[in-house]
Amino acid sequence: MLTSIFVAVVSLALFWMAAFTLWWQMHAWRTPEVLASTRFSRPDGDEHVSFSLLVPARHEQAVLDHTIQRLLESTHTDFEIIVIVGHDDPETTDVAASAAERDPRVRVVVDTHEKKNKPKAMNTALPHCRGDVVGVFDAEDQVHPELLAHVDHAFRTTGADVVQGGVQLINFHSSWYSLRNCLEYFFWFRSRLHLHAQKGFIPLGGNTVFVRTDVLREADGWDPNCLAEDCDLGVRLSSIGKKVVVAYDSDMVTKEETPSSLMSLLKQRTRWNQGFLQVYRKKDWQQLPGFGRRLLARYTLMTPFLQAFSGVIIPLNAAVALFLDVPVGIAFLTFLPLVTAAVTFVFEVVGLHDFGKQYGLRVRAVHYLKLVVGGPFYQVLLAGAAIRAVWREQRGRNDWELTSHIGAHLGPAEATRDLREDVPA
């Protein structure tokens, strides 16, 4: 009896978690009208907003120049590029300096913090920004030349304080996990983020994000102690009622590559998860008006916890249902999470097809196969990263006086490597 109740409760909890996640994941495709509204509207040719584009770069001399050149090809007429380099990184500094010599729109800011991370770098550059809007790009990003014009238009027509553009990992053919990683980005930026924008609670992405300079300064820039400073900024801004607009156009997204190894993906994911937990514990989201929004915030920020929970509990639950004698009705309940998982799988397959169509990429049968077969393993990876993040955060709490070292206590070298994990090989 007790086992039956346990199995029923756990199965239903898992079912609702999966169902809600699925519901949100499919947000953009709810109706054709919703899908149409997720796109940038066509710019009218008018330009009123000036941009300061921040490009933090660290040991990225190989790709930085290309990124800057491509940014300079933007059709928008009023922008500056601020490359932020470290005082201990002469190679990257050289590349940035030579770009600045060639084009007056490029400037270089040197970050002299002893322990470096991305939010500190960007905070260093914030006082130097002259534009109305600060935009953030990573050093390896491929940015579409018309993006700024579209963002300009979006700011003017929607009265937004923040515009988040799409970011898309593109090298789905590299490995089984990059396939899943690409698709995760696809569902996140194509669909779920729009739901968050609509609900007024949004964890922002790390780049292709544009914030009005005064709003950003009022908010004191980025939190230098947070491992997910982008998410944190979004949560803080939406909590005080700033308007965030998300737009996704497949030809306007910023293209990136997946981490180059499974280990770096695991580390990257651990960092994000831990960052989410930090944001959760900062409690800025509690200022959100409305119970529903706070619930969404709580759920979204606790996703790592829940992932770890489900990672442990799903096998346990299945084992209980299989090996212990439970009534047929209860055994049926244990299949409920499996049903949602199956639906999710099917939608992912369709998503992969759509992804291929949108980006003109050829998706072969073997990719669909990898997607399905790799699913459970990817889930294991996510659960692993979640457990790792929880464990690390827990350990960080034990020596709370060391919070200022949260980024560092991974070891400064490791923290840098984490930052560089997004770099294409």
Place this chain on the structure above:
Amino acid sequence: MTSTLPAVTTTKVPAQRQPAPETGSARRTSLPDRLRSSRSDLLLCGALLVAILVVQGWNIADYPTLSDDEGTYLAQAWAVQQGKGLAHYTYWYDHPPLGWIQLALLTWIPSLLSPESMTVGSMRVVMLLISAISAVLVYILARRLSLPRWAAGLAMVLFGLSPLSVVLQREIFLDNIAVMWTLVAFTLAASPSRHLWHHFGAGLAAATAVLTKETMLVILPALFLTMWRHSHRDTRKFAITGAVTACVLIGLAYPLFALLKGELIPGGGHVSLWDGVKYQMTRPGSGFILDSASGSHGVLRSWLYYDRVLPLGGLAGALLLLATWRWSVTARSLAGPALTVGILALLALRPNGYLPAMYVIQALPFLALVLAGGTASVAHAVLRRRRGEGEKRYFTGGRYALAAVLAVAAGAYVVPRWYDGDHTAVTADANAPYRAASKWLASEVENPEGTRVLVDDALWLDLVHEGYRPGLGVIWFYKADLDPAVTKTMPHGWKDIDYVVASPTVRRDAVDLPNVKAAIEHSTPVATFGTGDDRIEIRQIQTASGGVR
């Protein structure tokens, strides 16, 4: 209606030659964003609903004759309520159980309030709820398929008031419940907001329909077509795969259930899903429907006896719509229902298929929709086709006169016939013999607990309430030959039985059932109710020595 349909239209139907929009929903009259906020739709639909409920509900217990199948399903619903599993005899996968599980839910509260009311006659009332929902769904679906208001009302009337519908929808058939779910699926598939989860819901509803009555499986292609036409190019792949996935996953629950019970494949000493499916697929055919000597033809005649307008008119409407698919907007928007009718008609035309009397139930709403759609097409052809700005007044007048003539002619043909049919339905008492037999067995038999009676399913629950032992005391007559669990309690065959209630069903089927046949042969009537072929005899078994057991 039937008189006008084939003659006037065939090639003229292309009502509007504009290209169908991407969404596939060409709107002839503007559909309000929310049907429920449109006052005239609400009024029309509500008024028709009241009329349908009155006609279907009045005298529902006494007409038509109680059917054996009704008794089967209701008794199994009773078994579910009593916690006796899915049936009070061994559940043998004859049909998926969802149908009578729903019946058990529907009759749950009434049977709590008054347990004796759990008999076929009195529980027919719950079918009114099903009919009401289905009728409203026909209206909504018609509107969503772009029919004008009056045509949607016509479809609802055809569906709810045709004497054939009245007779069949009053009965406790799984098909009626399955039709309701099919209509839910179609209505969601044609959702004007083209919402992903509406389509997903359509898949769920379709699976529920199939698990209620497995024959709904054949309608799924038409549902698919409807969904395809009503989805947007940009979101279609998500919507349709979602719906298909939902349908398949829920549908898999049935084999999963069998698997969990260890009854998926045949094995020694237990029933199996496989055997159940095999039985249904290999049922002896009832002959070609157009061969006047066949059983199928008899079934067809019995439908046409009640109403010709809906089956034949609907069929003609479907053929017309399928033939004018290329030109007519109405034909395209009604493609789903027309295809449904087409599929069901083709299946009925199998050379030697098994055609049960309730087969037509699943076609009724679609026949009504295509007939209403065909009528709308004709009306449009007469009133609007090639009507220019400067058309002469007398010519326009002529159009309206012609329309009026057609409407009056159709009315003159239909109304008297339907009046007769529905009049019978609300006044005739076909079940007096059953009630009398039940009363006799309740009052004249001294020791019900110790008495064993072979009875048809329709009367079974009555006797259970009178104190007979369910299952082995009061016995579904064919179980005496077909269920090992019952026959092993009858080592002396017919001699172990006290009474046989020989209703028409029992006499008909006894031919193939040795025990039942012997019981009838070795018994004499002690009470007879009714006359002729419809009579019900209560026969007491006579042992060889001449005495009763």
